[in-house]
Amino acid sequence: MMNIPCPFCGPRNEAEFAFGGPVKPHRPDPNAVSEVEWTQYITTVPNPLGPVEERWWHVKGCGTWLTIWRDTRTHDIVEGPGDAG
Amino acid sequence: MTYDAKIDRLPIFALFDLKGPQEALSKWAKDTPAFPKGPNKLTHKASATLCHIGPRRWLLRDDLENEATWSASLNPEEAPADISIVRVSDTQTFFRITGPDASEVMSIGCTLDLHPAVFADDAVSYTEFFGCKALVLRCEHGFDCAVEQSFGNMIKDFLNRATA
Numbered sequence: 001m002m003n004i005p006c007p008f009c010g011p012r013n014e015a016e017f018a019f020g021g022p023v024k025p026h027r028p029d030p031n032a033v034s035e036v037e038w039t040q041y042i043t044t045v046p047n048p049l050g051p052v053e054e055r056w057w058h059v060k061g062c063g064t065w066l067t068i069w070r071d072t073r074t075h076d077i078v079e080g081p082g083d084a085g
Numbered sequence: 086m087t088y089d090a091k092i093d094r095l096p097i098f099a100l101f102d103l104k105g106p107q108e109a110l111s112k113w114a115k116d117t118p119a120f121p122k123g124p125n126k127l128t129h130k131a132s133a134t135l136c137h138i139g140p141r142r143w144l145l146r147d148d149l150e151n152e153a154t155w156s157a158s159l160n161p162e163e164a165p166a167d168i169s170i171v172r173v174s175d176t177q178t179f180f181r182i183t184g185p186d187a188s189e190v191m192s193i194g195c196t197l198d199l200h201p202a203v204f205a206d207d208a209v210s211y212t213e214f215f216g217c218k219a220l221v222l223r224c225e226h227g228f229d230c231a232v233e234q235s236f237g238n239m240i241k242d243f244l245n246r247a248t249a
Contacts, residue, residue: 008124008140009210013196016213060218061211062124062139 002075008062020055022046023067051078088186090227092244094237095179099152101145101159105168110143113168116158117145127209127222136209136222144220149174177220178237180244183227191228193247195221199228215243 002014022045030038046052051069058064069080103110103117111120118130121137128135133147133155147155152174161170182190191199194215198204209222217240220231232240 013213015196060213063142063211064140 002070002077004056004058004066004068004077006058006061006064007066008064009058012058012061016058016060018057018059020057020065023053023055047072049073051081053080088184088190088248090182090184090186090190090248092190092241092248093181093183094241095181095229097149097174098177098179099145099147099149099155100172100174100177101155101161102171102173103143103145103159103168104170105141107141109165109168113164114145114159114170116155121207125210126207128207134222136220138209138211138220176234177231178234178240179229179231180240181224181227181229182244183224187227190244190247191221191230194243195219195230197221215240 003011004014004017005011024046025041028037028041033041049072051071053067053069056066056068058066069078070076071078103114107120111117118128118133118135120143121128121135124137124140126137132151133145136144136146138144145155145159152172156172159170161172164170188199191214195212197210197212199221204210204221204223206223209220211218211220213219214221214230214232217232217236219240220229222229230240
């Protein structure tokens with residue numbers, strides 16, 4: 001069970017949250033990229049072995065949407081790589 | 086094992102959902118208790134309680150007989166465009182769990198740490214209670230817990246089973 005840091009409520013149990021999916025990369029201009037790149041954008045969900053940026057909704061709490069980096073190997077909430085997160 | 090706790094389903098309260106910038110709300114809603122100083126805190130004034138339950142969101146609770154007075158005072162129809170005031174009295178059912186084992190009963194259905202060192206007398210929060218979204222606050226010798234009206238009978242059943 002994860003303890004997710006809500007910016008309003010502080011750390012809360014994962015059960016209070018709804019998973020909002022991984023943060024998708026920036027939407028490319030469909031006219032400026034190849035069909036392969038566009039198809040990859042609309043069909044491929046980020047699923048790395050390691051830190052992934054995710055959206056979570058504090059649905060049973062204050063209602064805040066938040067973004068965290070979660071390590072898919074350990075479920076630890078980690079710092080984002082580089083200047084992200 | 087039984088718990089030494091008393092479960093009461095409380096009558097409906099007057100409830101108003103206040104949303105918007107605190108400055109604008111405090112200018113408009115002058116008769117409310119003082120706005121709490123931090124998130125998930127509450128303040129009292131006479132029988133009224135003002136709970137800070139979310140970013141730019143507060144819940145005003147008072148006895149039902151004061152609902153008309155609050156409606157007149159808050160005057161939701163004339164409120165400025167940047168704030169929202171909605172009467173939600175009939176949407177929530179409150180349960181009062183009191184007694185020496187009140188915190189034990191709460192811990193069955195609620196993942197929140199309710200120790201007084203963490204969840205003090207002026208604390209209030211939405212959290213999970215028997216799988217439902219619930220507002221939890223302290224009362225004398227126990228806790229008040231509000232869930233959506235439609236889940237009231239289910240929660241009552243869960244509480245009865247927990248304390249049977």
